[in-house]
Amino acid sequence: MLYCLDNFPCYPCQLMGYNNMSETRQFHHIQYPRYGAMLRDDSRGVVVCYNCHVKIHTKYGERKFWEMMEVDPNIYAGQIYKHYKENIYEKKKPKRKHTRSSNRKKND
Numbered sequence: 001m002l003y004c005l006d007n008f009p010c011y012p013c014q015l016m017g018y019n020n021m022s023e024t025r026q027f028h029h030i031q032y033p034r035y036g037a038m039l040r041d042d043s044r045g046v047v048v049c050y051n052c053h054v055k056i057h058t059k060y061g062e063r064k065f066w067e068m069m070e071v072d073p074n075i076y077a078g079q080i081y082k083h084y085k086e087n088i089y090e091k092k093k094p095k096r097k098h099t100r101s102s103n104r105k106k107n108d
């Protein structure tokens with residue numbers, strides 16, 4: 001989801017009042033509140049900076065992190081995914097035939 005990385009600041013930082021558009025932003029796939037589902041759905045992810053990403057994965061764990069933020073990350077994920085679809089996905093229609101698109105998922 002490079003589109004989201006280019007267009008959205010770190011979500012937790014934004015909640016704390018910072019507009020963090022740092023180079024180290026990553027796309028985090030939400031696995032909360034469904035544990036163990038290991039969903040890798042781009043419609044359920046948020047942009048986070050490196051620092052916040054580390055907190056989510058190692059320091060607090062996903063559930064505690066979002067509870068501390070007092071938000072449901074899935075709502076925001078839905079918003080940016082909608083934005084993405086409206087700006088990228090829709091514009092790509094009509095698709096040319098015989099074009100190969102590689103969707104590399106770099107981010108966790």
Ligand SMILES: [Zn+2]
Pocket residue numbers: 010011012013014020048049050051052053
């Ligand atoms: Zn952050």
Ligand SMILES: [Zn+2]
Pocket residue numbers: 027028029053056057108
């Ligand atoms: Zn992550």
